[in-house]
Amino acid sequence: MTTVESLRTPGAVEAAERWTAHNYHPLPVVIAGADGAWVNDVDGRRYLDCLAGYSALNFGHRHPSLIAAAHAQLDRLTLTSRAFVHDQFAEFCRSLAELCGKDMVLPMNTGAEAVETAIKVSRAWGYRVKGVPAERASIVVAAGNFHGRTTTIISFSTDPDARADFGPYTPGFRVVAYGDLDALDAAIDDTTVAVLIEPIQGEAGVVVPPAGYLTGIRRLCTERNVLFVADEIQSGLGRTGRTFACDHENVVPEMYVLGKALGGGVVPVSAVVAGHEVLGVLKPGEHGSTFGGNPLACAVGTEVVRLLATGEFQRRSAELGERLHARLTALTGQGVVAVRGRGLWAGVDLDPALISGRAASERLAAKGVLAKDTHGSTLRLAPPLVVTAEEIDWAVAQLGAVLTEAR
Incomplete structure (x- = not known):
């Protein structure tokens, strides 16, 4: 045969x-x-x-150092579960948090998983910290976005290929024109918990927003008590000439959503990185992943951070x-x-x-x-x-x- x-x-x-x-x-x-x-x-x-x-x-x-890190870990330990702490976990989370200037990391596997995580965390923060009434949380997103293809994510896609025939769709999202700060401002109300945005839209054709757009989002989110969630899955980790695309306007979001290059082309690795005041809203049992933060992923991810730390x-x-x-x-x-x-x-x-x-x-x-x-x-x-x-x-x-x- x-x-x-x-x-x-x-x-x-x-x-x-x-x-x-x-x-x-x-x-x-x-x-x-x-x-x-x-x-x-x-x-x-x-x-x-x-x-x-x-x-x-x-x-x-x-890449030689990434392959070496993977080989060394393959010879020792590849998977436990988050029921235990393994010896690669803390170093990965510490180094990634420091690269991002934050103090907490929630590791997952794929970019879509990380975006779903950011959505859940934003809603929990909205209810538990901001005081949004139950079941009312809203998130503002941009037209032309691409954050993944899970059912919730395609619910706020404007791409017919990603969205058509996959409903009913998840509510709770408001779509505004990318690059339009006035439209963004008008979409935010007392129920808004986050603005989820790609600093550069990749799938849309590598669309760079107008100068000052990210700075304007930062200002609006601060003024209106809303989380700025930056999806840097494609744009982050060196791709645009800075560690993060947000760095081009010296903007720091509440949450970075990372993936793709974080796994070094070896294993799928993603993460949400934020401060304790945001990620600290989660309690044991509310979110997790069998493979998220596994030893092999952490060993490779730590080496990725080391490569980026050199500049x-x-x-x-x-x-x-x-x-x-x-x-x-x-x-x-x-x-x-x-x-x-x-x-x-x-x-x-x-x-x-x-x-x-x-x-x-x-x-x-x-x-x-x-x-x-x-x-x-x-x-x-x-x-x-x-x-x-x-x-x-x-x-x-x-x-x-x-x-x-x-x-």
Whole structure:
């Protein structure tokens, strides 16, 4: 019997289509190995990874210190449960709390879990601290958001693909235009417990808000006694050239929601990080996770924090990000309509009359560059922070060639 593992690219793609739910529409690339910023497929072709697991691979594939931390922990202990305290737990929580300038951490696994956690904590804080009447808590969110795909989260999505046919929806959310402080102000009332926002909207196409937006949210939340909850799952941990995207406006939220890169591309790790006055509202038995904060996750997560503590990756993202954006902006008028983003994170709007985002992604893959489209005509680029200047130049040159050929 022929196994999936023995198939080359066409057969492996066909087998994946046959045996899996079609909740993704992947490019016809079957990855078998990776190192740093590069991956190779089952046929031996190499690709520069300019997606980096939607920022889960900020430190590249198989970063040596992360792999070493994982190997060392695999030889000792991988899972207990939160019924006990294991020897990696306190160090992970301490180091992450200090990186965030907070004093409490609640570890989970996935980004969506962390967002759900932040929602529950915000509501508990609203009832137990702010004094919101029972069952009345409201949370203000932004149109174009992407916080995950659980039932509660898609209840306040404005993306039909994420939301349609999955109701009935969870109440308690108010959606306002992203970047509009007046609309945000008008949506806050005495029942509002939190403003949940992406400092940069990733899935929407790497949308950067107007200058002063985050500062304005901070001011409104302080004035109205509302928690500022920053979803930094994609934008945080070095991606934008700072540790957090909120740092670009020197803004500190009550809660950071983290994930993706926190697991170093090795294991799923997420967390909510806040002060005792916020996370301290939880009592034993009110929230938990079998795998959240497991020894393997904590060992890897602690090493991720150590890498970020040096500032090296934030500097690389800032410096190389300028190069990436300059090279991409130079393609404006040659098939590129607009370029957005910060650091090593860019949303590139293509002329839909020339080429779709999907077609551009497929043609880039044929030239050895992996990227992915969103919302029809937008490409998202997020290479690992270990990428080199020469590799950035080469990747953008391949995009230029794709656009030239399309003309």
